[in-house]
Amino acid sequence: MKKLLTLLAILTLLMAGCTNDQKPTEPAATPAATPATTPATTPASGKLVKAGFIYVGPVGDAGWTWAHDQGRIAMEKAPYVEPSTFLESVPEGAEATRVINGLVKKGHNLIFTTSFGFMDATLDVAAKNKDVVFMHCSGYKTAENVGTYFGRMYEPRYLSGLIAGKMTRTNTIGYVAAFPIPEVIRGINAFTLGVRSVNPKATVKVVWTQTWFDPGVERDAADSLLDVGADVLAMHQDAPATLQAAEARGAYVIGYNSDNRKFAPNAFLTAPVWNWAAVYTKTAAEVHNGTWKSEKIWWGMKEDLVRLAPLSDKVPADVKALVAEKQKAIIAGTLIPFSGPLKDQTGKEVIAAGVHMDDGALLGMNWFVEGVQGTIPK
Template sequence: MGKALMGLATGAAMLALGVGAADAQEKMKVGFVYVGPISDHGYSYQHDQGRLAVEKELGDKVTTTFVENVPEGADAERVIEQLASSGHKLIFTTSFGFMNPTLKVAQRHPDVKFEHATGYKRSANVATYSARFYEARTVIGQIAGKMTKSNIIGYIGSFPIPEVVSGINAFTIAMREVNPKAEVRVVWVNSWYDPGKEAEAAKALIDQGADVISLHTDSPAAIQVAQERGLWVFGQSSDMTRFGPKAHLTAIVDDWREYYVNRVKAALDGSWKSQDTWGGFKDHMLFLAPYNPALPADVVAAAEKTRTDIMEGKRHSFQGPVKDQSGKVVIAEGKQATDEQILKMDWYVEGVQGKVPK
């Protein structure tokens, strides 16, 4: 039995111990599939906080199961299929690479509702959801531009998908707005969660002169490296302050609790429908962790103004003119990038070194 399936069996067994057979039949079973461990202190941890919120608010009506450390690909399809075949009526699959496996299983189980995080393909029984992570990257990019002394910012990327590329671009636009001399250097680790690779990427970027590190990966490994080297760093998905209290400037924190509770309620009352949800600051799907006390007051004030302006619709992360690396205007002055442009972004803006991997 594979590790992921062992996790499912263990989770199901634990649930069976907690409720009687008759009670379990009466409750709707809700499943969650995570790409990393819930102990990653980042992305999967935050999704599991959403699951726990469902249990807390709706525990008399539902039981939940989660499977962690599920690789993207064939393993994901097997795990999702096992959840659908074992009576789960609503299943959340929480990583980009789970998109096609989710759709395949959904076709075989039209009576089961599925929700896929960060994807774009839907069907009658498959909804999609994500957060506008790029909004928060605008705020931290501005902070990075003001805090760097070397004018080299390191960025650890997971996979070169539009979600990650648009985040790099939003970060860089805001950084260059306050510091036109600053540049971003990206190291791709081709993994969502690999502490060893993430730590090595942070070290490589620091060796290239970076004095601020940002990341779009799931572990706190880079936070620990920055703390050891005496540099600045931003956390990802969760507040990672405890892994580097001196180095950690703030973090983009994902908050899935309200979304999960509302969608499970919809499944229970019959109002659930396939839809796409893409929420930002104003939708409470993300927020910023507390600022490091070492940040100057004017930097914090400017960051808060940017965050508030985005939330109130007074500022957009991709407000033209926006130029790509060649200097070509991609978003004209007076225009904003459309959602479609952001969701297909496969190019870098001025200020990012290197090329987007193909």
């Protein structure tokens, strides 16, 4: 009898073990760290986000792509965001379509395409994948599952122009520009308006490179501007070549995209920079919560999507104070850079006194303001 009871006990334990294996314990949910504007939630209560990013340049450019990648890294800190994927140096055009399709096939439910030239490829893939959310940077086309996002970079551009106008001694300022699209033209104009507001005698010379990232071409363009007397350079490029040219030639330089002063420690004054985390964390939270809707995001300094990097010690105290004053006014909405009266580079008034350019006019800008020297290629 004793042996029989022992055998029954062993069988009972084995059966209990089998039952537990069939019903695993649910993992405990971890509270999600969401932005203040998003209702508190947990990973278990919403969709896990698997994000993919398409970059036009290399992450190591220390500029445009690097800044986007910093936003991606910040987004990944949310507990409902799975490890993300990024693909760098993707050509704009047919190759972009193939790459975006590849991300969809690998199960990404949120895809960011981070260059203007990816616009049509994004729309094409999105039309065939309605269950995926797409966000395109700097474009103007949307769909039910495609939104756009960009920043009012012209605001810190204007502020950087104040500094350049105060720091130049030759009254010749050079601007190394990528492509003649409204985004770049708008930045040149805002910068020039800042320059001329404090130094009406100064002019801004523009050289086009027709590339976002080509250090050799950018360096040649920067040197050509220094050769004609520019003592301050500004840039809309992704490589640090313009900064390096200014450093080598004893000029000042305004950077772009990120705080890239390390490339020109003696020449650097400041830089208009991006804080892409502001958009990426918001979008991921909305996809997780099921509240995402297509929209056209165009935020400025008020929303902290665009900033001005800390000013160099070479900028005089009175200029720093002026910039701080104007920055507060921009954030408050009392200073709007593109306000009339405004003249084009021929001296013709195009915006009347008291009139503010609307977003449509800003997004389609294809003319230069007074004080810019250069032409806009077709």
